[in-house]
Amino acid sequence: QKEVEQDPGPLSVPEGAIVSLNCTYSNSAFQYFMWYRQYSRKGPELLMYTYSSGNKEDGRFTAQVDKSSKYISLFIRDSQPSDSATYLCAMRENTGNQFYFGTGTSLTVIP
Amino acid sequence: ETGVTQSPTHLIKTRGQQVTLRCSSQSGHNTVSWYQQALGQGPQFIFQYYREEENGRGNFPPRFSGLQFPNYSSELNVNALELDDSALYLCASSLAGGGARDTQYFGPGTRLTVL
Numbered sequence: 001q002k003e004v005e006q007d008p009g010p011l012s013v014p015e016g017a018i019v020s021l022n023c024t025y026s027n028s029a030f031q032y033f034m035w036y037r038q039y040s041r042k043g044p045e046l047l048m049y050t051y052s053s054g055n056k057e058d059g060r061f062t063a064q065v066d067k068s069s070k071y072i073s074l075f076i077r078d079s080q081p082s083d084s085a086t087y088l089c090a091m092r093e094n095t096g097n098q099f100y101f102g103t104g105t106s107l108t109v110i111p
Numbered sequence: 112e113t114g115v116t117q118s119p120t121h122l123i124k125t126r127g128q129q130v131t132l133r134c135s136s137q138s139g140h141n142t143v144s145w146y147q148q149a150l151g152q153g154p155q156f157i158f159q160y161y162r163e164e165e166n167g168r169g170n171f172p173p174r175f176s177g178l179q180f181p182n183y184s185s186e187l188n189v190n191a192l193e194l195d196d197s198a199l200y201l202c203a204s205s206l207a208g209g210g211a212r213d214t215q216y217f218g219p220g221t222r223l224t225v226l
Binding site: 004006008032034036041042043044045046049088090096097098099100101102103104 | 115117142144146151152153154155156159161166167169199201203207214215216217218219220222
């Protein structure tokens with residue numbers, strides 16, 4: 001079993017839709033949770049960062065962490081064609097230095 | 112603020128050769144991590160360098176080695192290249208100290224093709 005599981009998609013939605021992206025994990029020691037956006041043939045770009053459980057909102061993006069279920073989510077409101085990319089979840093233990101990534105979900109927003 | 116830069120952008124090598132990839136950290140960051148990202152996969156942790164010493168290593172063989180320099184730039188060296196080493200190699204810098212400052216910021220990557 002992988003440390004982090006993420007549905008690779010692909011996911012295709014119309015412009016303006018609400019997008020929900022999810023990851024599950026097995027290591028209860030994970031405390032830091034990140035979402036990265038990666039455009040084709042580019043490096044990942046940090047979108048959201050959350051510590052422990054709870055919600056965090058930044059513009060059209062909302063990150064949720066449910067540690068009891070070992071489940072994290074990223075919601076994108078009013079999706080735009082420019083949101084078309086691969087979205088990677090990543091997580092880390094409190095004292096560890098290794099980030100564990102999901103495989104990424106490919107998202108296409110159709111104009 | 113200068114972001115993370117990597118060189119070269121692309122590289123083609125043949126099996127058995129050696130390669131060196133370079134990374135310059137984001138201004139103010141003292142820690143560098145290297146990742147291998149195969150096509151369609153998430154990044155896999157290779158190792159991390161802090162204060163010029165290896166500070167953690169993933170499940171990669173010893174032919175993957177690295178260096179960090181006093182200015183916090185870093186190199187990734189791969190010996191005896193294999194076909195499976197073909198991937199995007201990502202460098203990420205961060206500021207060690209815990210909390211949000213440990214968040215990693217990635218460079219654009221070096222795409223290595225092994226023939």
